[in-house]
Amino acid sequence: MSKENTQVLKQRREKADSLADLGVNLYSNAFTPANRIKELPPKGEHLEAETQDETNYTYSIAGRIMTMRKFGKAAFFNIMDSSGRIQVYVKKADTGDDVFATFKKWDIGDIVGIEGKLFKTKVGELSVRADKLIMISKSLRPLPEKFHGLTDVETRYRQRYVDLIVTPESRETFKKRVDIVRLMREFLSNRGFMEVETPMMHPVPGGATAKPFRTHHNALDMDLYLRIAPELYLKRLLVGGFERVFEINRNFRNEGLSTRHNPEFTMLEFYQAYATYTELMDLTEQMISWICDEVNGTMAIEYQGTQVNLAPPWKRMTMDEALIKVAGIDAAILADDEKVIALAKEKGIQLEDQAGPGKAKTELFELLVEEKLIDPTFVTAYPTEVSPLARRNEENPEVTDRFELFVTGRELANAFSELNDPVDQRQRFEKQIAEKGNDEEIHHEMDEDFVRALEYGMPSAAGEGIGIDRLVMLLTDAPSIRDVILFPHLKPEVQKQSKKKKKGKD
RNA sequence: GGGUCGUUAACUCAGCUGGUAGAGUAUCUGACUUUUAAUCAGAGAGUCGCGCGUUCGAGCCGCGCACGACCCA
Incomplete structure (x- = not known):
């Protein structure tokens, strides 16, 4: 697995390296969210479109980036935690140039922490205007397509973690x-x-x-x-x-x-x-x-x-x-041991010699x-x-x-x-x-x-x-x-052979 | 164990009668401060599951194998 070297994976690793070069801890354990995402909608329900939460309270949430819409000096993205999903709005003017520069290297799939205030956009979607942005875990692999999701059942079973995301x-x-x-x-x-x-x-x-x-x-x-x-x-x-x-x-x-x-x-x-x-x-x-x-x-x-x-x-x-x-079987047949066995055989059930009427009835039951x-x-x-x-x-x-x-x-x-x-x-x-x-x-x-x-x-x-x-x-x-089983049993994945070897040279 | 179908880019899928491999998403570059499948311009990305065969030539035809799905036992 670690040998995989597709273009996308290389680009992701390079981007992670460049973030690290900017001094970002790619796997920080320093952020603990004070809020779960599902707590936020009730707090902002009453807001009118294009207005900010009058309490000016700073919420703190963490989760995985699921969508990203970047602009030159701003961006919208959605993050998901185990309780729900919410939109976050990031503005260069709010975060400062340096933070925004690192934010530009964030990807769908990254796990991040956000601190910010509630507001509603002009179309009325409750969002968090981010004051602080913290990388918690950089994702090195792209998530499946946002529209169709993951449809391949084999991958869903083998990589349940992706399925669950x-x-x-x-x-x-x-x-x-x-x-x-x-x-x-x-x-x-x-x-x-x-x-x-x-x-x-x-x-x-x-x-x-x-x-x-x-x-x-x-x-x-x-x-x-x-x-x-x-x-x-x-x-x-x-x-x-x-x-x-x-x-x-x-x-x-x-x-x-x-x-x-x-x-x-x-x-x-x-x-x-x-x-x-x-x-x-x-x-x-x-x-x-x-x-x-x-x-x-x-x-x-x-x-x-x-x-x-x-x-x-x-x-x-x-x-x-x-x-x-x-099954519509005549009661008279059921009352007669030999007739029951005969009926079972007639229906194509194979009975062992020692099988009695009880076995015959059970087989008929299963069949009919x-x-x-x-x-x-x-x-x-x-x-x-x-x-x-x-x-x-x-x-x-x-x-x-x-x-x-x-x-x-x-x-x-x-x-x-x-x-x-x-x-x-x-x-x-x-x-x-x-x-x-x-x-x-x-x-x-x-x-x-x-x-x-x-x-x-x-x-x-x-x-x-x-x-x-x-x-x-x-x-x-x-x-x-x-x-309904998180990790069902499947035959082992075949590892792709990494090279073709010519045989017969000695 | 038997049958049918599937396996093509990271994901979702096209690929005609055998003739140099396609799209959307994702990614990269550039533009963009209220988007929500963002938009616009450009770019890169594939051992076509694996092997053998047929053929001048195979993603496509044949045989075998692997993995998966469904049906049957």
Whole structure:
């Protein structure tokens, strides 16, 4: 990168050098603004065009120069800080010849400090008339074009810092993300949930079925796995007597990337003792609809051109009901194990030999129903066959006390009443290990300590996971998960080869 | 993994049927004390993603590779 030597970069460096020769500190740490830019408009609101603030107060602001309009002996430019943007007017007569001479070498992109008084221009734009000008950080690279901005998504992801400078929508998205997570914490805290931090490095990967990242601890000389889910640790805390816990943090899965998958992603997981999955449906619709309203000012939003209404109550249906009502499958077929499997095959679903009707139903659901669930919908009564961690329904052991939440055709949350029978849990672990699939990287291991914890007694409980990235996508109308992750994973940039070498000379 | 599309100046994009590479913004020089996509005059800036091939000649055609986007698995 440092080898880049384009004309523009050379000119910028030369200009910086010439400023330094004039005695300007290009990277000064001596200016601290007393004001944020957003404080100024209310102070100058009342001013008439072409009048100056009668209080004659001197404001002090700092920020990045975003536009520049220079004249012979004066200039207008806009500076932006994290709170807003304002126009600054510089006049040679105000600053003196020497300062104005250095100002002439300021560029778009420089970070500067300004002291001056408020006034309105003849077209009525509130501006700061600069008395003092201080260079805080000289920019050596040109910013993207002011009119079109930065449209190349690859550059926006790789150089997020540039994206954030020039793309207001991108700044808004990430501010909203911060708000969403803050509100989530507030909502859960208000309901007595404790936020906890459990290990990110696990000796035994568990709590989900996914390929883990493996790492190695040198001093202990042991392999560790970046966690694929915090579930088993949060449940240990239920055993310990913390009745409501949550964690918002990263999970890592060593799988493919897509517009909906990043290898590290953020999950909210929370557990509530003595609750059932039904209560979590209530909690979930309250939480998400409230957050949406707080962040967007409405519960009726648009996602990628589709209207979505998040106002509660949300639809609830069992998987069978969804297959009947949404996919139009005959109830008689669903009641017959062989017919369900036959139907799945007829629809082109490939089922393994040992797959039962539960698997067939789930596949049919994914194929025919999921994408049609636009407004939020809780789908309950997942087949036991596909829900190894969930508690069986006490009336119908074929299904579990579980729901998944779908919005805009996408899974947003997964929850169930938790299994707390240590004997059953041990058997399920053993079954998973015995059925070890053909994928070497997804390996289930017996978590002896977790079973031991359950043997002490875990209260009945319900637990849920919500994908924060997907929720942020929904609430910010972002088409790709990379638009809501500040630094998404991409393959490494290829460094340009600096020279062509002729081969074959020896 | 498969398919489609993209990669040209710092940024946004043109580039015809294969014949010496274009614009706007940005930059530089000059003019300019109320502009706001400032204006006016002039100038510089490119290994056309990388490699190989076809051709007298390739930004353009063919093959391969890299990176990215979208769709599919």
